[in-house]
Amino acid sequence: MAKTKTNTEDYMRMYRQMVRIRTFEDNANQLYLSAKMPGLTHMYSGEEAVAVGICEALTTDDKITSTHRGHGHCVAKGAEFKEMFCELLGKKEGYCRGKGGSMHIADQSNGNLGANAIVGGSMGIATGSAFTSKLLGKDDVTVCFFGDGATAQGLLYEVMNMAALWKLPVIYACENNGYSEYTRTEEIAAGSITARAEAFGIEAHQVDGQDVLAVNELTQKLVARARKGEGPFFMELMTYRYHGHHVGDINREYYRSKDEEKDWKENKDPIIKFRSWLVEQGIAGEDEIEAMNAEVKKDAEEAVAYAEAAPYPDQSEVDMHVYTDIEHALERDTA
Amino acid sequence: MAKTKTNTEDYMRMYRQMVRIRTFEDNANQLYLSAKMPGLTHMYSGEEAVAVGICEALTTDDKITSTHRGHGHCVAKGAEFKEMFCELLGKKEGYCRGKGGSMHIADQSNGNLGANAIVGGSMGIATGSAFTSKLLGKDDVTVCFFGDGATAQGLLYEVMNMAALWKLPVIYACENNGYSEYTRTEEIAAGSITARAEAFGIEAHQVDGQDVLAVNELTQKLVARARKGEGPFFMELMTYRYHGHHVGDINREYYRSKDEEKDWKENKDPIIKFRSWLVEQGIAGEDEIEAMNAEVKKDAEEAVAYAEAAPYPDQSEVDMHVYTDIEHALERDTA
């Protein structure tokens, strides 16, 4: 694995954050399977090293924009289980008071500008966030997460052009998990993804998205340079999603083989790999790791229980938050 | 100048078509200046070698899509002056019965799918036309004209991706005239335009757009290859517009110098250059050329006079051509 200059505490936090994501997703999936969750959701399991490697290189002031597969980014950027599960269940104490749900979870206090259910929908937002930083003379950096499938959206090229022209502190992070829905990346992406960024004069890197230290090391360097005005940058992170496109996508053999899934899970799992490394390097003992895993598991279970018992928003909230200055939007309709 | 295998007749037709475009534009500009033309229009003068070099490499069955600066493409693809001037004046005998005007002039009988007032708006259309050719097993090729400014539209990258994936017989022809409206290309295009196409696996060429033979030679080669299924291709044609962005853009010094304009007009004019070459090569004498010029001038003047005298469409046409199967669309409103 790649080396970084982070210390034990940093390593252990990275490990913990990856386990937190996996555990969150396992619980979310369980909520779906037991018909307790409204709607569908997209699992981040398998891709943990991407979100954690990147977000651990950011400060709370730095911003991210997220995707339909956004739980991992949200946890990695500092969110709490309780508010997240409440949101997934449409409860009032959720991050968005239950109005957003899984696909719109946002946590602005930690710099997460929100998940987005429009593929590519946040590319402009991330670029604009970087624009704010430059205009107001701040030094925060924005990371824009999106999938390989999203590279087909023209919006990406429009905003990369502007980011390059104006040297904005934004990092485009393409999570290439090999598929968009049920279609392989080769079938929907001609040429080379990194070359597309380079054609706009943007420095681009491809990196092993299962190696949290490699991701973190690269991100640290790029963030530091972006803060100095050397951005934008582009990263293509090679990774894999373990579950289906969404929790309901259970029979997947028509588009990808069980062997392929098995290979990634057994041989390239970012948590297993990092755990072995931690032990090998003597940074943590097996016991310590097991204890951490157990603690995270307990946290998640408590948060789920809390969220299940938590109240829904009152019906009077339905027309609140349409406009900042109009408490109940539908009042305007009555003469 | 580059050599091609075309014969005298071809050379003379190319020359004539370039002169026809220049003459058409001079008359259109005059109509504007004398307040006889409704609205504004965008002059193609200076860029003639692009439209002619390309369209002379196409058959009538081949398609083109055009832009807001579309008179040149229209003439080059075989249109008549009379119907064109009628259209510019909003007359019934115009190519679009006066409904389209300069920015929507179309001539489907010659394979011109139409000008477009949305910058980049025809990129999808051109790609779809090539899709038809492939789906129906025909061998026609489509050329998509657009400006350097239009390369900022994300749509281009979306359709180039599909064209590359599906090997469609389409040629993207970027007319780089150095400006989009009042902004220099460097200020709005990061990186390299040809590299953007190459990043999608599309073969791209930059060519001198003032050299009609160079343009023609390259296009002939690419068209032949596209017919065989080796497409898509991309061409960046370096050229210059002599007039303002539109006919009303008269004081231009705040965004480009008179010296720059003078240099292009005097030293890089595609018609002057080709004319000298024709004479040098002994393909035509000065007299012959002058006679041709005079004939074109007369044609244009007659067409203008005809169009000025021609009738407007009847008011009853206002709600015709909204739907193919409803003669008068507004009838549906009456019970």
Next chain:
Amino acid sequence: MRDITLSQAVNEALAEEMRRDETVFIIGEDVAEAGTPFKVLSGLVEEFGTERVVDTPIAEPGFMGLAVGAALTGTRPVVDLMFGDFIYLIMDQLCNQAAKAYYMSGGKLNVPLVLRTNLGATRRSAAQHSQSLHALVAHIPGLKVAMPSSAYEAKGLMKTAIRDDNPVVIFEDKLMYNDNAPVPEEEFLIPFGEANIKREGSDITLIGNSSMVQVCETAAEILAKEGIEAEVIDPRTIVPLDEAAILKSAKKTSRVIVVDEGHQSFGITGEIASRINEKAFYHLDAPALRMGAMDVPVPFSPALEDITVPTPETVAENARKLMSREMIHAA
């Protein structure tokens, strides 16, 4: 007549038209590989191949634009837009290009294209996957807009749409894909601009489209038990709109409720109600009442989402008020 689902109906319509006319093809995301996330197109790629059932990259403006160009040059594309909410992404190609080509060319170019998409909330899909945006396209001259309310209409309208030489947008209700309805085995078409009287009644007219037809029918059943005979009208296409049928019913019952799943304000209900008020004014006991979806983004929480759209109960409730003349605003 056998019963089939709305999904099957769409699938059959497409298969039949693709067999009939080899210029018809389907294009969109995951239409071949997966037969769409709703599995509506399952099996078509097996019969027609990937040349005519074309999986695209996630590039809605791009494949919509491509379809316009294909339609202009001799094919009949059926564009599959996975969610109606993505219509915002293709508005330029749909409204500036497809809708206007025939007019701008003075009748020389035309765009025989079908845009298949969907509408409907209460699926817990939140604000960007639950909108009913048919009003946006109905406003644009040059487009036709069809709103099937059952498997029967889904098949008949789709076949008509494919044969139409103009761009047609079809909105299917996401929640109805598995609903069964009797659909003839033999070929049939449903002409555009002809409303269907789903239920006859003399006391009040309920006009609904797509998902709201069922809501109106259920409301009518509730009302029937109370002695109120509601007439239920399904316009089937909102452009063209069968004004004659609507006015006839309005004049007969003299009370009308227009029900729609799009946002109420600046939507479909205002247009239909206005035409009724304008053209049947002296026949009405009360102005046509409008019931659209609330003017709020669709909330995720089930506790909120369910109250944003008209239901049989709220329609029946308003019908009762209209019958008892309670609905006329005070002053």
Next chain:
Amino acid sequence: MRDITLSQAVNEALAEEMRRDETVFIIGEDVAEAGTPFKVLSGLVEEFGTERVVDTPIAEPGFMGLAVGAALTGTRPVVDLMFGDFIYLIMDQLCNQAAKAYYMSGGKLNVPLVLRTNLGATRRSAAQHSQSLHALVAHIPGLKVAMPSSAYEAKGLMKTAIRDDNPVVIFEDKLMYNDNAPVPEEEFLIPFGEANIKREGSDITLIGNSSMVQVCETAAEILAKEGIEAEVIDPRTIVPLDEAAILKSAKKTSRVIVVDEGHQSFGITGEIASRINEKAFYHLDAPALRMGAMDVPVPFSPALEDITVPTPETVAENARKLMSREMIHAA
């Protein structure tokens, strides 16, 4: 009070707000280099520099999306969309993102953004540069929509829009940029949702917005000569809509014409007419009459274009008919 043009009014509003609040910036095509093709922004780049008057590439979805992100993070962008017809290109960023962020985040994120664009036909600009598309955005909850009808409103509404914490779309009339009107030198704001009674009258109410206010005023002058006293109402913002003022006038005159430059069907007129019919039914002598633009793409030919939009003459003509009760449809 001095007279200034609508262009100058917009320019002043922007300059004042940019001086007041350094988070305000302008972004769009040719806003700096050329001060827009209509020269509305001339001089601003000289005062505020290219950092705050930002020329973009021709990438409407891109710079609109960028502005949404900038607004979410502490700035107040004023997006310049050169022609209202390009709104189709940015609908996703405007309607799926900007309009919904505050709601979807449960009140945590908000988008204080102004989208400046225009509307209006009869400029011989043909179908893709002449549309009046305000109905599309008025339909989407979360957006506010302002329609200035003179230099005075252009200034006051723009200043209010910039200070508003929500996304606001302002449609200016392209043909009015050089029209003069008295505008106070001292600072003023025009609150949203407050209609302006442009002219008092007792016989009939004419409701128009943007370009159509002038049309209604001229119609009122024509009618006055014939002894018909028309009241002219300019809602100034269509979202929020000053229903109270509209209903008050309707009840007073009992006859209403709603005039708009957008396509009539499924547009603004249906909404306003419906609200009047619903809430002032028993006060009306006739249903509110609608006069929108024809439901056709805007034709280029002057011979056709001019008849597609309401004019003072056609408004006056309809007013006369309404007064003489000719407008009620036969049956």
